[in-house]
Amino acid sequence: MAGSGTTAVGAVDDLATLTTLDNDLLLEHLHQRYEKDVIYTYVGDILIAINPFKELGIYDAAHKAEYQQGNPKLQHTPHIFAVADTAYHDMLKTGKDQCCVISGESGAGKTESAKFVISHIIDLCRAGDLGSKLEQRILQMNPLLEAFGNASTFLNDNSSRFGKYTELLFNPQGQVMGARLSEYLLEKSRVVHQMVEDKNFHVFYYLFASAERDLLGLDTPATFPYLNQGSIPSDAHQQLELVHQALDDIGFTREEQSMLQHVLAAVLHTGRINFKSADHLEPAHFADGAEGVLAQVAKLLKVDQAALHEALMASNVITRGEAIRKPFTLEQAEDTRDAMAKALYGRMFGWIVSGINGLLKPDLPGILDIFGFEIHAESGFEQFCINLANEQLQHFFNQQEYARQGVDGANVTYVDNGPVLDMFLSRPVGLLALLDEESHFPKATDETLVLKFALQFKDYKAFVPAQGADCSFTVRHYAEDVQYTGYGFLYKNRDSMAPDVSAVLQTSGLSVVAESFLAEVSSTGQILADRARWGANAGRRRQKDYMPGAGKKTMNTTNKRALTVSGQFRNSLFLLVEKMTACSPHFVRCIKPSKTKNANFFDPSYVMAQLKYTGMLETTRIRREGYSFRPSFEEFLERRTKVFLKxxxxxxxxxxxxxxxxxxxxxxxxxxxxxxxxxxxxxxxxxxxxxxxxxxxxxxxxKSMLRQLEILQRLSDADAAAGPERFVPKSPPKPATPPPISAPAPSPAPAPESKVVASLIAEPPSATAAARPRIAEAQAQPSREELAVAGLLKQKKPEKVKPIKVKLDPKVKAAVKWWRKNERRRGAGQKPSGHFHDWFHGVITRREAEDLLAPKPIGCFLTRISETRLGYTLSVRTRHACKHFVIEETRESPSRYMLQGRDVYFDTLERLIEHYRGHPANDQGDHLTVPCGQPLGRPADYLLLLS
Missing domain, CATH: 1.20.5 (Single alpha-helices involved in coiled-coils or other helix-helix interfaces)
Incomplete structure (x- = not known):
């Protein structure tokens, strides 16, 4: 890499090495490199990335291999992979969290750059199957997030209308274990209003390609006021399939996906509810046809139509224990309608982000992909917040830590934007504080707000009030002066919805709606709800709590003041900066070469404007003159203060x-x-x-076996010499007859069998009998049957076995029938001997499986036949609970087995079990250890399969 001012223009990889650099020279270097398809350039340790709007072939495996092992960037040309490589290996070397901040103009390529950073970091950690699955899931989230969070604008056909912060969690070995998304400032106002040449969020147009289009009452976008500037894209069907695929990967059921479509359709139909009034101060009424639209909205949301009608037309206030109904004016009714539409969409977006986080899991380091600096012909409330975020990031970017450490920084020239941030964020008289205060006054107007701004900040250099009665003001940002129109500030900042409307939505028969509005909202606007506990009957549980007019009961349930949009954004910004301050930052500045979005076209004036917005001209001086690498002495020589290096x-x-x-x-x-x-x-x-x-x-x-063989042979020879007669018992001698005392009458002769029994009982053992072989003695003993014949033992009559009749549940009966028909012939769960494996169980419930596993060690497992579907379930005892994995079977013949969510197939259940005894069954690393056998003291649960 050359470092002199005589180097050919465009040949320098790091512009901070040039001895002479001004605005024109910086622009010319970038232009010449862009013409050569070199889109990456360093400014010190900062990467400039210019969107080529075409494929360059520089992101394949061969290029990935060049940026590994933490090689210094001096050895390779600038690349986004180098930023990822540096961040990853810095984390391993220092043990400190890292963050990559990616900023730039809308359409400059921030989202694509974030994808490349995440992809390369996961490749670097060599996380195996877990890493590849995690990367695939993260990338699969993009169609979903872009559908719900992106829109077409005059600057960008796929403009992100929210900021996101992606965090990755690594274990001590450097393997990625999970991820988490945080979203900031979703532009909900776009749902109900778009600027000229802008469109609504993509997902609304994809909805017209749904198979449920007729059921949802969707005709054409032109019939919906919220979509009056858009048309159905040609690839709407394909994009909708990508959205459904992403929802499937997250874990949303088909029922939940259908509910999402119903909510989106309800939002569109809400815009068709029109009102009328005789005067702007008179109570509003439904316009012609509005009642029919209201019925359709109530049907889609599964709420009471009368209750929704009342909530949209009036507010109910309790004063001194008396309920007072206050009808809405035309403007208030329209605001209430639009607020409901925005709230529905915002809650659904938060619910989707919650589902994504449930799949990816947390935590660090992070990649920030945030909106760029924006200037419009009429910059409003959204640009006010977006530019504040960029102002905060710029301040974070050029903090002069060496000045606070006593190092002379007089020769380092920079513009400190701290006063501008103080003007925005200070309390109680900052711009945001005054905006919040004015938003809580019902009679406040945008004009009174701008007037308060002018009176409070007239002496601030960064604030320029408007001349005359114009409702506008100008802020001198670090990049450029921006004039803001005050119209709409209070309405957009309040973003409030009538409590009566919220109460109605809490009773919705759609669980996603009911639980979204029942859930608490954090200080940053995030939904604090666990999607796993949301049930299909959530709305019914609340239905009894709301009847028409019941909104008056909910008005004063709490005195807590609702957070405004600017308040939530302020808290989000502080939290974001707090996270990044704890990390070592890596910056990527994305540049858009032209407004036309065409390849091979470089507009110098447009690029120069962006260089000013991103502060790159100032950054070049700071990086060349300042000290960007700042390890502590403890890290360097175990001292107390710091070392500053170029x-x-x-x-x-x-x-x-x-x-x-x-x-x-x-x-x-x-x-x-x-x-x-x-x-x-x-x-x-x-x-x-x-x-x-x-x-x-x-x-x-x-030797021992030979001795035993010799002994057995001698015994065998002795038996052969004795002959077979030794095994025949001799007749016992007749007993002596005592002399008669008298002449008794002769008795009848006993039966032959009686003689045998009498001799067996009466004869005392003689010396001759004692000397007989043991086998003969054994043969002489009477059997139990002989004694029974003689009448000395009574035989019990065999008891009749009564058949046990068991009434089976139809689902259990179906499961047994399925196993006998399909699995028995395959020997599923059986050993070659025909016995079942210890881990195999019959048709038992999820609760019974958990009871069996509860006292067992971690990793103990069993396979059972599900009582709710025709198939197997693998139940495993984990550290905190029991987990249940669905075992799927392919439709091919013969079918194969696989765990749901894993892409490994097995011919038999035995091979599946053996595999996961040596490999994790999920991304959390749960293994199978010992099988859980049948419980003692009761019949085996698989006997039902064989009876």
Whole structure:
């Protein structure tokens, strides 16, 4: 890399190395590099990226390989991958959180740059299957976020109308484990009003390609006032499919997706509810046909039509215990209608972000993709907030830390925008504080607000009041002076919805609507609700709490003052800056080469304006004259204060450290090889000893077996010599007859079987009988059957076994029938012997599975037949609870098994179980350890399958 002022224009990768650099020379360097398709340029440790509006082929695997291992950027040409590589390896080396701040004009390529940063970081961490799945999910979120958060403007066909902060979480080994999204300042006012040449959010136009279009009552965009400047795009059907695919990946059910479409259609139809009145101060009434539209909106939202009618037409206030109904004027009714539409859309957007976070999980470091500095012919409230965010980021960007450490910074020239931020954010008299205060006065107007601004800030250099009675003011931002029109400030800042309308929406039969409006909202405007607990009957649970006119009960439920849009944005901004302050920042400035968005066209005046907006001209001086690398002495030499180095000095030190690490790696390689070889020798010696011991053991076993064989042979020979007669019992001798005392009458002769029994019982053992072989003695013993024949034992009559009748649930019966028909012939869950595996269970419920696993160790598992569907479920005991994984079967024949959400297929259940005993079953790393067998003391639950 050259560093002199005589270097050819466009040949310098780092403009901060030039000895002479002014506005024209900076622009010319960027222009010449752009003409050569070199879109990346360094200004010190900051990357400038110019949108080429065409494919350049510089993001493939070969280019990724060049920007790895934390190589200093001096070794390679500038690239977005280099920023990702530096951030990742700085995190590993220092253990400190990193953040990448990507800013620029609308359409300059900020979102694409953020995608490249995330993709390369995940590749660098070599996270395996987890990383590839996480990257895929993050990238799959883009169609969803762009559909709901992007819109076509006169500057950009796909302009982001919200800012997002993506955070990545890494484990100590540097592997990515999760991610989280935070959204800032969604432009909800676009739902009900768009500027000339602008359109509404993309998703409204995609909705006209829905299969439920007729059911939703959608004709053409021209019939909806909220879409009066748009038409259905040619790829609407394809884009809607991408949205559905992303929703599926997040985990939204088809029922929830259908509910989302109903809410979007209800928002569009809400714009068709028109009002009329005799005078602007008189109560408003529904215009002709509005009642029919209202019925359609109530049907789509599943709310009471009469209650919604009352909420849109009047407010109910409780004064001294008495309910007072106050009808709306025409303007108030229209504002209430539009506020409901904006609130519905904003809550749905927050609900989607919550679902994304539920899939990706948290935490650090972060990539900030935020709106760029904006100047319009009529800059309003949205530009006021957006430019404040850029003002705050610029202040964060050029903080002069060396000045606070006692280092002489007199030779470093920069513009401090601290006074401008103080004018915006200070309390109680800052611009935002006065805006909030005026927003809570019902009789305040935009004119009184601008007048208060002028009186309060007339002595501020950064504030220029309007001349005459014009309702406008000018703020001197760090980049350029911007004139703001005050019209609409109070209305957009309040963003309030009538409590009666909110109460009606809380009773919605759509769970996404009911729970969104029941949930609390944080100080930054985020929905504090767990989507997992939202049930399909949420609206019904609240239905009894609201009847027509019940809004008056909800008016005074709390005295807490509602946060305004500027208040939420202020809190979000403080939280964002707090996060970034705790990180080491990496900046990417995106530049749009022209307004036409055509490739190979560079508009110098347009680019120059952006260089001013982003502060790059000033940044070049700061990076060349200042000290951008600032490790503490404790990090450098374990001292107390700080060391300040030029950015290229830090890179030179890094290069030397890498050489040292390379030599250290060589030494480690030799040492580890020596240790490994010695360990192998020890293992071989141990192997020889074990083999000798094993041979000795088997020789001992052989000798013992030969001795036992000899003994058995001698016994066999003795039995053969004795002959078979030794096994026949001899007749017992007749007992002596005692002399008769008298002559008794002769008794009848006993039956032969009685003699046998009498002799068996009465004969005492003789010496001869004692000397008989044991086998003969055993044969002489009477059997239980012989005793029964003799009548000495009573035989019990066999009891009749009554069949047990079990009434099966139809779902259980269907599951049993499915298993017998499809799985039994495959031997599912069975060993080759025919017995079931310990982990296999029959048709048991989710609760029964959790009861079995509750006392078991972590990782204990079982496979059961689901009682609610025809298939298997894998239940696993984890650290905090039991998790249940659906085992899907492919439709091919024979079918294969896979865990839902994992892309690995198996021919048998046994192979699936064995695989996940060695591999994680989910992205949280849950493994299968020991099987959960059948409970003791009761029949096995799989007997029902075999009976």
């Amino acid at each position: 950015y290229f000095q830090a890179e030179a030190l890094d290069e030397k450290v890498q050489q040292f690490q390379k030599h250290a790696a060589s030494l480690q390689k030799v040492a580890k090889g020596f240790l490994a070889r010695r360990h192998v020798q020890q293992m071989n010696e141990q192997k020889r000893k074990q083999e000798a011991a094993t041979a000795s053991f088997f020789a001992t076993v052989d």
